[in-house]
Amino acid sequence: MEIVVYxxxxxxxxxxxxxxxxxxxxxxxxxxxxxxxxxxxxxADMILRRDAAIRPLPAAAHAARSAVFVxxxxxxxxxxxxxxxxxxxxxxxxxxxxxxxCGWRREGEPEAVRAALTAAAGRPxxxxxxxxxxxxxxxxxxxxxxxxxAQRIGPADLGHWSAQxxxxxxxxG
Ligand SMILES: Cc1cc2nc3c(=O)[nH]c(=O)nc-3n(C[C@H](O)[C@H](O)[C@H](O)COP(=O)(O)O)c2cc1C
Numbered sequence: 001m002e003i004v005v006y007x008x009x010x011x012x013x014x015x016x017x018x019x020x021x022x023x024x025x026x027x028x029x030x031x032x033x034x035x036x037x038x039x040x041x042x043x044a045d046m047i048l049r050r051d052a053a054i055r056p057l058p059a060a061a062h063a064a065r066s067a068v069f070v071x072x073x074x075x076x077x078x079x080x081x082x083x084x085x086x087x088x089x090x091x092x093x094x095x096x097x098x099x100x101x102c103g104w105r106r107e108g109e110p111e112a113v114r115a116a117l118t119a120a121a122g123r124p125x126x127x128x129x130x131x132x133x134x135x136x137x138x139x140x141x142x143x144x145x146x147x148x149x150a151q152r153i154g155p156a157d158l159g160h161w162s163a164q165x166x167x168x169x170x171x172x173g
Contacts, residue, residue, distance in 0.1 A: 003061055004028040005089065006070035007082040009037055012101040012133065012153040016165075017070040019158050020099060023169040024068070029061050031071075031085040045080040052080035057088065065094045068168070069117075073102035073130065076112035083120045090121035097127040099168050101161075103148040104134040129168045131161040 003026055006017035014030070021028035034053040035041070045052060061067070067089060071082035078086070090096065098117055102109070110130055118124045133151040134142050141147040158165065 001060075001064050002026045002066045002068070003064040004068045004070060005031060005057070005061055005082075005085055007031040007072070007079050007085070008070075009039070009042065009072065009079070010152065012151075013071050015153050015155055016099060016101045016131070016158065017068075019155065019165065020068055020070060020169060023165070027060065028070075029058055031055075031057070031081045033081040037081070042074055042079070046075045046077075050080065052084055054081050054084045054088075057085060061085075061089060062092060064089070064092070066096065067093055068097045068099060069125075070099045073100050073109065073113055076106065076109050077116040078113070078120065083116070086117065086120040090123070093121075095126040096121060097129075097168060098125045099129045099131070099165075101131050101133055101153055103132060103145070104143070105130075105132045127168055129161075129164040131164050136160045 002024060004017050004021040006013055006028055008014040017028045032055045034055060069082060069086055071079045114124055114128060134148050136157055
C-alpha cells in the first residue's frame with residue numbers, strides 16, 4: 001500500500017500532495033507539528049537546527065510499504081515536521097519518493113536535499129522531484145526571495161511541473 005505524507009505551511013505543498021495522491025489513487029496524510037507553526041518558527045528551526053514534535057500519524061501511514069513525502073524546502077533542507085515523519089515511517093517502508101514545491105533552483109540544492117532525506121530515512125529516496133515556484137513567475141521576480149516565498153500555488157498552476165509530476169507518479173519509477 002502506498003500513501004502520500006505531506007507538510008505545508010502556506011499551502012503550496014498541500015496542493016501538490018493532493019494532486020500526487022489523486023494521480024496515484026491513494027490518500028494524503030498531513031504531518032502536523034504539536035506546536036503551532038508560523039514563519040518565525042521556521043526561521044528558528046533553521047537557525048537552531050532543531051527538530052519538531054509532531055502529532056501521531058494515522059495507522060494507514062504506519063501500515064504503508066511505500067510513501068511519497070511532500071513538503072517545502074527550507075535552507076536547502078527539509079521542514080522539521082516532515083523530517084520527523086520521514087524518520088518515524090522510514091523503517092517500515094520498502095521505498096520512498098520525495099517531491100517539493102520549493103522556491104527556486106539553487107545550485108547544490110538537489111544534493112543537499114537528498115543528503116537531508118538520506119540522513120532522516122537511513123537511505124536515499126527512490127525518486128525526487130524539486131519543483132521551483134520561481135518557474136511560473138515573471139522574469140523580473142525570479143531570484144527575489146520575498147516574492148518567491150509569497151507565491152501561492154493553486155491546482156491550475158501545477159501544469160508548469162507536469163513533466164516532473166508525471167515522472168514521480170509513473171508506475172515503475
Ligand atoms: C524561511 C524560508 C526558507 C526557504 N528556503 C528555501 C530554500 O533553501 N530553497 C528553496 O528552493 N526554497 C526555499 N524556500 C521557499 C519555500 O520552499 C516555498 O515558498 C514553498 O513553496 C513553501 O511551501 P508551503 O506553501 O507548502 O509551505 C524558503 C522559504 C522560507 C519561508
